[in-house]
Amino acid sequence: MNSIQKSGRINRDELSEEFYFQALLEKACSLEMLSMQSLEKVQLECLAILAKQTELYNKGNSSSVRIETAKDILDSIMFTIGTALKTYPVSDDAVAAVKSGNMGTFYRQGSKQIDVMIKTAKALHAFILRDVFETDNIFYSPTIIDAINGFFKLYDPAFGAHKIHITADYPVYNPMKKKAGIEFIINYLENICYENLFCLNFSPGAVRGLLCGYIDDYQGSVINIYEHVLSAVIGCVLSGANPRLLSLNRPNLKYLEGLLKGKTGPEIDLIVAGAFVKAGGIFSFPEGVKRYISRSLPLIARSIEVAEKNSTLKSVFIIPEDPAKGAKLCISPGEKMDDELYRSVISGIMKSRTVKDKFAVISKYIGSLADLEDVLLDAGLSGNEIIYVLRRLSRTEIAVLLKKYPASPGYEISELRTNEQVLRKSLYKYIYSLPAGKQNRLIKISETMQME
């Protein structure tokens, strides 16, 4: 049976969660539920709290503060009072309480609630940290572990209760209401908790393959892992693939294209919901995770609907790829030599009469890729002398130079310094003098390289 809810003149859902107290007062005034005298009383009481908090902020050393600081403290006070007023399920009751009560009392109540929320958030965070899904996406663990820890370190409920401090870079899938301070963090952590619990049902390797199939640089991309895994599970269940392995393949995708072709939104909703019921038989998700997923299903269904219309289902139902494919060879330019020694090497090269002597100095003293490039630029070598040196370098060293000076760079060649232009010209003169096979090999090596 549906519970009967008391309704009032103010619709709670229309009020901002972020600035609840301000929104409540504004609405109450516009509906003439709060007179100007009552509003003035509220303002004065708030300002009395502000004066007290400012004194605390200054530790009694100063009677004045910058306006920005005072505004911040006032925002914090209003957020705290708003937290207390949110406990009234009907906003009209909250307005009545504002009229009859004292803001100081609400402030104290709100402070106590915020303390409880901090404890809740810390407990939730500790629960998540017990088992964080293993992924090499650079936003996942750093946000969940380090950023949230940073929040707890910076959060000051007395003077900045409304502040979030962190950017929470890792995006959660289900939309969040705009909230502030600790309320935002609790909501964010709840979403993360469910998504993390869901992802823990899959092997990190399978998820890595799936994400690799979605985007090459999934490690450095701001993507939601849960979304792709859930879509893959639905795709696997619908097409008969193993959802635990997330192993969709081309025939599965073809089947899905056939299954979803021409289906309307509500039909896709039903198909997706049915797939989730089936998945429930394979996995044993906790109730909270199930509720979270059921809120995600309509969103997944909408992406499927759009993808089906645009014939881009493969962007929703991702075919996993081998993470080793397309792996980059990481090259470090090495450490540069001491400046004094470097100057004497350059002077030695410049004093050498023949190119043979110059190369002898280079091969004797230059031990890193960083120094090699510097010497080629700084030693005043002519084009032919550079080519002489290049002929004696290894394939890796040439490939590194090719990486540094690509054939089609994203900049104008004229933007390079003169000595860089000479080096680049000599490099390509040398490359084009090589047999075609060798040229291609060098270019391929340079493409697989990634400079540190």
Place this chain on the structure above:
Amino acid sequence: MACDLVLFGAGLVKKQAVSEVVKCNNITVNFGLFLTEAQAVELIETRSRALMDTGRVEFGGGIVDKVILMFCDSPYISMHNYEETLHELIEIFYYYKNEALDLIGDDELIKYMKTAFNGICQGSLDLLAGRELYNLARGLRFGYSLPDPDDTYGCDGEYEDE
């Protein structure tokens, strides 16, 4: 909620601040210094203007009475320059409160101003604001601790460029 912090700082406590300034006469009269109520109102207005100019807001009585009581025994203040000096001191105070990034408390700053004003500045407000407090604020911003204003650091001390 529209809370004009500046107005709050300037308006709501004005009456209380004026009465506190007038009350100071009980002590300053011993040094031959006296402020009328109109002069007290003007001082409070200067405070409000200084707060607005420096982007600050103040709660409570503020610092005007503290400045009066601290400077009333200065040998460089007499009835003919009393009011004018107080106006300037109030403006200087708030300006350097900001310049020192709030790293110095009200009482400390007022005490420092008094010692420098009576000492090395020999009653010159220009020297106080343009050299002593400038050096003090710069030093505090650079992380030095509060210097002793009796020292002649202003000319060749650690706050100097060279």
